[in-house]
Amino acid sequence: MRFRLSETPFDPAATREWLMRDEAGAYASFEGWVRDHHQGRAVLGLRYESYALLAEREGEKILAEALERFAIVEARCVHRVGDLGVGELAVWVGVSAAHRDAAFAACRYIIDETKARVPIWKHERYAEGDAGWLHPEPPPTQG
Amino acid sequence: MRFRLSETPFDPAATREWLMRDEAGAYASFEGWVRDHHQGRAVLGLRYESYALLAEREGEKILAEALERFAIVEARCVHRVGDLGVGELAVWVGVSAAHRDAAFAACRYIIDETKARVPIWKHERYAEGDAGWLHPEPPPTQG
Amino acid sequence: MNRLTVLYFASLRDAAGRADESVDTDAADLRGLYAALRERHGFALPAERLRVAVDGAFAHWDDAPRAGSEVAFIPPVSGG
């Protein structure tokens, strides 16, 4: 399993070690952190829900695509589900490769595709007391 | 100091914390690891030497440029000097931003400029017993 | 008539007041199934904004509902 959902906080220092290989000279990673604002509104925290079965399958597919498309050594992604506070780690992507071009490109691909395709939904709680699901318009390429 | 030279191993889990801000939703990082090969030759280890005074000034300049050019929150870079074995962390770049576009772009800028401009030199020891300094041709844009 | 299970997520689950339900449908395709459930529960999102999955794999709106299957309507995602 290269893609995982995690119901509890996880340590990116530990997941990073999954990528280590003697032939890898470059490691690129991305983390999504819970921000204190969204589109001008103060955010207190959020909840991520997923359709776990499909999310894990689609996540695996994205990581397999990245390994196919880019000259990388290994790639992983972990996405939190459940309740998160401001500053908490929401998603982590890590890629190791011989060279940095491929590491950056694959890391970017994985986070972009994960955000566009994996059935996970964000429910934000605002400082004003209300809350809501985020159902953004998909980018044009997603049809 | 946003750019540092380190004569001893350092922990990227600790340096990552320098970037944490409640307004930051994205964190991109890059690490260079000592590979076991270079241009087809087996590498046992290497030594990085620097002109420390100029390296720290030029590194600070690169990080200031990144903060000026990209919509980021914070950025840091640490580069090892001294003797390193295969698998060891040679350089770390971390960037936090509200959004991932700027985080990725700034992270890429910082590692590219560091490799092109900061006076640090790599001395590789090869499995065949010889060793040598790497003085690559600078990219065309560097003149 | 086909009996199947429907899963609701995020705003669809809030609107339906439930995470899943058993449904008897004579719709010719999944598009028709969603149209009927949208009317029943007052879903705000049109089918064009959703994707549909059957038994844990993305499917097509033109597919016919299969008895015993698990159908999920996937609102626009917002992970990451």
Place this chain on the structure above:
Amino acid sequence: MNRLTVLYFASLRDAAGRADESVDTDAADLRGLYAALRERHGFALPAERLRVAVDGAFAHWDDAPRAGSEVAFIPPVSGG
């Protein structure tokens, strides 16, 4: 005659057999200073492949050597 200190790094230091030396020079510019030292130590790299720094800041090859300054010849870098 200007007396200044020259710093050598990487392959230049190996070729010179030292990390720095005190030099008396009557060269008109830093390019001329490097040419003289290249001949003395047999440096492989031509000035075109190097950068030059004075007192910890990048300088120009056309700059005149200053007495008491610290001049560094910077071979192509290979950090990262």
